[in-house]
Amino acid sequence: MLFQISEQIVNGxxxxxxxALVAVGMTMIFGVLRAINFAHGEYYMxxxxxxxVAIEYFDLPYPVAxxxxxxxxxxxxxxxxxxxxxxxxGAPAEAGVLATLGIALILQNSVILLFGGGYKFFExxxxxxxxxxxxxxxxxxxxxxxxxxxxFFGLELLVTYSRMGKAMRAVSQNVECCAVVGIDVRKVVVxxxxxxxxxxxxxxxxxxxxxxxxxGGMGELITFKTLPIIIMxxxxxxxxxxxxxxxxxxxxxxxxxxxGLQFRDTVGFATLMLVLMWRPHGLFSAQARY
Amino acid sequence: MSLNESSLxxxxxxLRLPFGLAVVVLACCAPLLLGxxxxxxxxxxxxxxxxxxxxxxxxxxxxxxxxxxxAFFGVGAYVSALMAVxxxxxxxxxxxxxxLVAGVLALPLGIPALRLRSTSFVMCTLGFVIIxxxxxxxxxxxxxxxxxxxxxxxxxxxxxxxxFAVSGTVGFYYLVLAIAALATFVVWLIVTSPAGRxxxxxxxxETLAESVGVPTWRYKLVVFMISATFAGFGGxxxxxxxxxxxxxxxxxxxxTLMLIIVLGGGPGTISGVVFGSLLFVGLSEALRIAPxxxxxxxxxxxxxxxxxxxxxxxxxxxxxxTMLRGRS
Amino acid sequence: xxxxxxxxxxxLSKSYGAIRAVDGxxxxxxxxxxxxxxxPNGSGKSTFFDCTSGLARPNAGSVKLDGQDITGWSxxxxxxxxxxxxxxxxxxxxxxxxxxxxxxxxxxMFTFPSVASTFGFGARSRARVDGLRQRARELIRLxxxxxxxxxxxxxxSGGQQxxxxxxxxxxxxxxxxxxxxxxxxxxxxxxxRVVEAIRYANEQLGVSFxxxxxxxxVITSICQRVAVLDQGRKLAEGTPAxxxxxxxxxxxxxxx
Numbered sequence: 101m102l103f104q105i106s107e108q109i110v111n112g113x114x115x116x117x118x119x120a121l122v123a124v125g126m127t128m129i130f131g132v133l134r135a136i137n138f139a140h141g142e143y144y145m146x147x148x149x150x151x152x153v154a155i156e157y158f159d160l161p162y163p164v165a166x167x168x169x170x171x172x173x174x175x176x177x178x179x180x181x182x183x184x185x186x187x188x189x190g191a192p193a194e195a196g197v198l199a200t201l202g203i204a205l206i207l208q209n210s211v212i213l214l215f216g217g218g219y220k221f222f223e224x225x226x227x228x229x230x231x232x233x234x235x236x237x238x239x240x241x242x243x244x245x246x247x248x249x250x251x252f253f254g255l256e257l258l259v260t261y262s263r264m265g266k267a268m269r270a271v272s273q274n275v276e277c278c279a280v281v282g283i284d285v286r287k288v289v290v291x292x293x294x295x296x297x298x299x300x301x302x303x304x305x306x307x308x309x310x311x312x313x314x315x316g317g318m319g320e321l322i323t324f325k326t327l328p329i330i331i332m333x334x335x336x337x338x339x340x341x342x343x344x345x346x347x348x349x350x351x352x353x354x355x356x357x358x359x360g361l362q363f364r365d366t367v368g369f370a371t372l373m374l375v376l377m378w379r380p381h382g383l384f385s386a387q388a389r390y
Numbered sequence: 391m392s393l394n395e396s397s398l399x400x401x402x403x404x405l406r407l408p409f410g411l412a413v414v415v416l417a418c419c420a421p422l423l424l425g426x427x428x429x430x431x432x433x434x435x436x437x438x439x440x441x442x443x444x445x446x447x448x449x450x451x452x453x454x455x456x457x458x459x460x461a462f463f464g465v466g467a468y469v470s471a472l473m474a475v476x477x478x479x480x481x482x483x484x485x486x487x488x489x490l491v492a493g494v495l496a497l498p499l500g501i502p503a504l505r506l507r508s509t510s511f512v513m514c515t516l517g518f519v520i521i522x523x524x525x526x527x528x529x530x531x532x533x534x535x536x537x538x539x540x541x542x543x544x545x546x547x548x549x550x551x552x553x554f555a556v557s558g559t560v561g562f563y564y565l566v567l568a569i570a571a572l573a574t575f576v577v578w579l580i581v582t583s584p585a586g587r588x589x590x591x592x593x594x595x596e597t598l599a600e601s602v603g604v605p606t607w608r609y610k611l612v613v614f615m616i617s618a619t620f621a622g623f624g625g626x627x628x629x630x631x632x633x634x635x636x637x638x639x640x641x642x643x644x645x646t647l648m649l650i651i652v653l654g655g656g657p658g659t660i661s662g663v664v665f666g667s668l669l670f671v672g673l674s675e676a677l678r679i680a681p682x683x684x685x686x687x688x689x690x691x692x693x694x695x696x697x698x699x700x701x702x703x704x705x706x707x708x709x710x711x712t713m714l715r716g717r718s
Numbered sequence: 719x720x721x722x723x724x725x726x727x728x729x730l731s732k733s734y735g736a737i738r739a740v741d742g743x744x745x746x747x748x749x750x751x752x753x754x755x756x757x758p759n760g761s762g763k764s765t766f767f768d769c770t771s772g773l774a775r776p777n778a779g780s781v782k783l784d785g786q787d788i789t790g791w792s793x794x795x796x797x798x799x800x801x802x803x804x805x806x807x808x809x810x811x812x813x814x815x816x817x818x819x820x821x822x823x824x825x826x827m828f829t830f831p832s833v834a835s836t837f838g839f840g841a842r843s844r845a846r847v848d849g850l851r852q853r854a855r856e857l858i859r860l861x862x863x864x865x866x867x868x869x870x871x872x873x874x875s876g877g878q879q880x881x882x883x884x885x886x887x888x889x890x891x892x893x894x895x896x897x898x899x900x901x902x903x904x905x906x907x908x909x910x911r912v913v914e915a916i917r918y919a920n921e922q923l924g925v926s927f928x929x930x931x932x933x934x935x936v937i938t939s940i941c942q943r944v945a946v947l948d949q950g951r952k953l954a955e956g957t958p959a960x961x962x963x964x965x966x967x968x969x970x971x972x973x974x
Contacts, residue, residue: 136509187697193508194455195696198653201646202692209685217682320642324520327513366524369517376514377502584826584847585836591823594812597773601806602886603798603827612833 107235108353114241114310116349117248121303123326123333123341124255125296131272131336132285132292135188135196139204140300141323145316147173147301148222148308149211155224162224166305173301174294176207181290181297189285190275204323212316225309240309247306251299252342259338268292272336321365328372417567421560428676429559435672436570437627442651442663443577444620449649450657451581452613453593455508458499458515460644461522462492462618466625467635468526471539474630481545481556485569485626492622493615500614504607516642523640538636545630566627573620577660580616589613590658643685647671650688653695656702665704722785724749724894724926725770725802730779732762732769739765741950742779745928747894752920752927754937754958757947758971763930764807766947767898770928771804772796784893798827803887804896810883813872817863817882820871821854822847824886850889857885861915877908884915888923895919897929901936909936916940938962946970 126140150172151165160168180203188196226239259265267288271278278285300322308314329348333341348368356364421429441459448454466488473484503514526533533539545565546555556565580586591599592606599606629635647670655666670691674684695702725747732740740762747753757763768774770781772793780789783800797803812820829846830836836843858867861881866874871882880900887895900916901909913936919925931937937944938958946953946961948970954961961967 136513184693191696194512197455197509197512198649198692199696201649202689202696205643205646205685205689205692209682209689212682213680213686324516327516331510331513360528362528363524366521369520373502373514373517373521376506376510579839580837583837583839584830584843585833587819587823588826588836590815591812594814595809597793598806598809598812599823600773600793601771601797601804602824603794603890604823605792605794605798605827605833608833 104357105354108357109350110235110237111241112350112353113346114237114244114349115352116346117245118303118307119322119325119329119349120248120342120345121251121306122300122322123329123345124252124338125299126326127330127333127336127338127341128255128268128292129185129296130330132268132289133185133188133196135191135193135200136327136330137296138197138200138323138327139207139319140200140297140326141319141321142204142207143173143177143297143300143319144304144307144322145211145319146176146207147298147304148314148318149215149316150301151224151305151308152220152222152314153215155222156220162226162309165224166302169305170298170301173304174298177294177297177301178290181293185289185293186286189289204320208316208319215316217316219313219315222308222312222314227309238310240306244306244310247302251302252338255338264288264291325365325368328368331372332375417571420567421563426559427678429563431672431676432668433559433563433566433631434675435667435670436566437624437631438648438651438671439570439664439667440573440624440627441621441648442655442667443573443660444617444624445648446652446657446660446663447577447580447589447613447620448617449652450659450663451586451589451593452610454504454610454614455512455649456515456614456617457512457642457645457649458503458518459617459621459648460640460642461515461518462496462621463625463628463644463648464519464522464526464635464637464640465492465495466622467629467639468533468539468625469622470626471542471629471635472532474542475539478543480548481630482547484630485623488626488629489619489622492625493619496615496618497611500611500618504610504614516645519640519642519645523637526637526640533637536637538634538638539629540634542629542633542635544633562631566631569623569627573623574660574664577620581660585609585612593658646692647688650691650695654691654703656704659702659704662702662704665707666702669703721749723747724751724784725928726782727770728780728782730766730769730781731777732765732774733777738950740769740776740947743947743950743952745945745952745955747926747928748943750920750924750926751943752916752929752941754941754944755928755930755947756932756934756937756944756961757953761947761970762950763947764898765950767804767896767930771802771896773804794827797890801828801890801892802894802896803890803892805880805883805887805898805900807899807902810879811871811874811886814870816869817858817867817871817885818851818854820882821857821886821889822850825850825853825889828890853889854885857888860918861885862911875905875908877904877912880904880912881908881915884912884919888919888925891923892925894926894928897927897931899930899932901931901933909933913940934962 122140122144126137129137147169151169154160154165154168155162184199184203188199226243228239229236230239230242259269267283270283271285271288275285325348329344330341333344352364352367355367420432424432441463445456445459448456469491470484470488473479473487499518503511506514527535544555544557556562588599588604588609591604592609596606625639628639651666651670652663654670655664656662670688674687723746727743727745730740730743731738743766755763755766765774769776772791772795775790780787782788783796783802786800788796788800791800812823826836829850858864861884863878863881866878871879874882884900900912904912916927917940920927929937929941941958943956944958944961945955946967953970954964954967956964
């Protein structure tokens with residue numbers, strides 16, 4: 101019994117790491133833009149498809165496919181950043197919701213039009229099982245956890261010490277002042293957006309071998325999972341997002357085992373709504389101003 | 391919007407009456423002019439007009455962006471289907487049952503949701519759709535899960551001893567047309583009433599509305615419930631038209647589509663929403679565009695609406711109209 | 719000046735975190751009076767107004783309007799049931815609507831007894847709205863805005879919008895009006911018109927006023943009594959002449 105629980109928790113941590121990689125980008129974008137990106141899961145999907153194309157059409161090995169997937173996502177994000185996200189600086193919250201909903205529709209359905217709507221087999225990754233402390237799990241899952249931890253340390257360093265990180269923090273504090281002291285807000289927004297989307301793409305590429313199948317509609321579910329995470333993690337708060345993602349991953353894993361698999365995908369939103377109803381202002385007041 | 395129109399008489403003749411008559415005649419003669427498939431497209435767009443009218447009251451008049459409409463649409467579809475399948479009740483009873491359940495359900499959902507501001511409210515309404523779908527999938531004893539409910543009878547009416555069923559596309563067209571026309575009239579009554587004026591006040595500036603005594607919270611709740619009722623009506627007609635319902639009725643893209651109808655047609659106008667549902671649902675259905683391509687087009691429409699046409703595409707038509715009139 | 723004060727505030731306090739924005743302020747406005755409220759920036763005037771009008775909830779103290787305890791009531795209830803209205807410094811009109819619509823909206827909740835009744839579309843409802851329109855037109859004429867009545871209020875100048883807001887507050891025959899810096903950001907030519915409007919409402923309609931204003935000339939010319947706030951506390955109270963002579967007030971303004 102105890103053993104089973106610990107296995108579920110480890111699985112939950114893997115899921116949590118995947119969510120964390122997606123959600124951290126979303127929360128950073130919220131930080132600089134004050135808008136929630138309803139298309140964020142689609143970048144996860146774009147990353148997966150980039151890698152799938154690299155493997156399927158160009159016979160590239162998986163490590164190269166990872167790079168290809170991330171670059172593809174970053175490129176798509178750069179185009180969208182230049183044409184759409186830049187315009188959202190200073191726009192009302194509703195405009196952000198609608199524009200990102202539009203982007204989600206475009207990305208998801210373009211991919212289906214290009215590659216067909218069916219499930220595709222993703223070949224690649226490291227699926228040999230290893231046993232650690234009595235719990236056996238695929239190497240790929242270990243890789244996911246390791247990458248997530250590395251990325252979070254990297255982001256902490258970036259946000260604290262680099263010029264871009266400082267600019268990001270400045271923009272998330274006060275947009276008007278940044279313009280006055282000569283920070284190019286639009287440039288910061290586009291860069292943050294590309295970085296955040298690329299992380300979602302990375303998460304998609306890393307998860308693909310575990311998910312095995314790849315399909316055009318996969319991003320929507322990821323968006324729905326990460327929305328609750330970034331809110332519960334305190335919008336714009338990188339560390340909080342990491343913990344919220346871990347908690348959701350573990351909770352989903354436990355619910356799937358002990359309550360029923362069919363309830364897994366509603367855990368996040370059900371929790372979010374309970375929390376929102378319980379404390380309608382509390383969760384937001386810490387980081388975000390409304 | 392009627393509230394905005396200046397009371398100064400416009401130069402040229404008032405063409406509203408002849409134009410309105412033309413619309414009525416066209417609507418009545420549509421089965422003669424259109425093929426079966428085109429008529430089907432019009433029926434679908436008239437069905438989607440119902441939730442869109444409700445959403446327009448919420449988004450266009452009161453200024454609350456909601457994604458919950460597909461949830462109430464789905465609730466209406468399921469309620470109507472269950473009543474028809476299990477109890478064999480006539481169509482109009484199912485229709486009112488669907489609207490009533492959706493509207494009443496909006497009360498406990500709206501009370502916590504409307505306390506939230508902007509993005510959190512949007513998120514919460516999205517949650518209703520996701521949770522609605524989960525319930526439809528998992529309450530198998532009632533909804534039969536992913537299989538959905540099938541063999542929903544075509545609408546039939548029982549008036550005293552007489553009873554008749556509406557079958558065939560043409561018959562259904564007139565039924566939907568009557569319901570849509572009635573709904574449009576009811577929306578017109580609401581927005582031209584003093585309450586409609588208060589709704590616009592809330593959209594323009596909530597605090598200022600409060601300061602002149604408007605109980606904004608109560609209005610928002612009532613409008614949320616009315617909008618859910620309209621969605622419930624739409625779901626009911628939808629279920630009886632397709633004769634099957636599945637958990638896919640609760641999908642995010644339905645909410646997005648209703649939003650595009652309202653924003654694209656012209657939020658805060660009635661004619662704009664009618665125009666929007668014909669354009670975005672009817673036309674794309676009639677042209678048999680692949681659903682994915684349609685979604686991509688919707689996506690670009692949303693971007694265009696947000697950045698270039700905040701008042702929807704209807705003003706373009708108005709401009710064209712005045713141009714025509716100016717020339718003659 | 720006999721009998722119950724129209725507005726009786728005792729011990730009103732409001733803190734935001736560790737900052738005590740308003741700290742135990744007592745203030746009374748007598749029936750038929752125009753009372754001024756002045757103080758340096760950040761002295762807590764606006765917070766005091768927000769707590770009195772129901773926009774914010776005070777932490778302590780009580781607000782009595784015409785003998786009735788209205789502490790903790792919402793903004794809309796105080797307006798509707800108490801007939802005490804307030805203005806705002808910045809947002810003053812429903813920008814997309816014309817002046818007449820602005821005024822009709824301001825009067826609706828005082829003519830229709832409930833939310834449900836506002837959904838009515840019958841003859842009675844129409845008659846009520848017609849009555850409101852008539853009153854609105856009278857007020858538009860009185861405010862000298864007749865020529866611009868069909869324009870969206872948002873297109874008009876700041877001063878004209880303030881006049882619209884003032885006319886809106888007269889729609890429901892108010893008992894008391896709280897004015898938050900009525901002269902801020904308006905053309906000096908219009909100041910005289912706003913002053914006239916206040917005098918008219920006070921003398922002809924019997925409305926009492928509590929006015930926050932930085933323009934000392936306006937305060938001394940219209941107010942019978944002035945209270946001074948500084949750092950969340952009431953520093954002084956008296957006739958305008960007494961206040962001008964008060965040493966403590968001078969120091970507060972000069973940053974003593």
